[in-house]
Amino acid sequence: MRTTLNLPEELLTEAMRITHIETKTKVIITALEELIRKYTISGLKKYKGKIDLNIDMDSVRNRECRF
Numbered sequence: 001m002r003t004t005l006n007l008p009e010e011l012l013t014e015a016m017r018i019t020h021i022e023t024k025t026k027v028i029i030t031a032l033e034e035l036i037r038k039y040t041i042s043g044l045k046k047y048k049g050k051i052d053l054n055i056d057m058d059s060v061r062n063r064e065c066r067f
Contacts, residue, residue: 012024021027
């Protein structure tokens with residue numbers, strides 16, 4: 001999808017510099033993906049300690065993969 005955005009040039013340049021991403025499109029896509037990831041994790045954190053899955057992690061770690 002094509003769209004026109006008014007972005008601060010220095011903000012975009014700094015994001016490209018620190019991430020080593022070479023295109024404006026890719027840096028904006030990466031930023032949007034990270035924003036979505038951050039809010040998804042934030043939403044999941046409200047369930048911390050509230051769901052009892054009753055999983056023995058030692059047995060999960062020691063099981064064999066059968067692919």
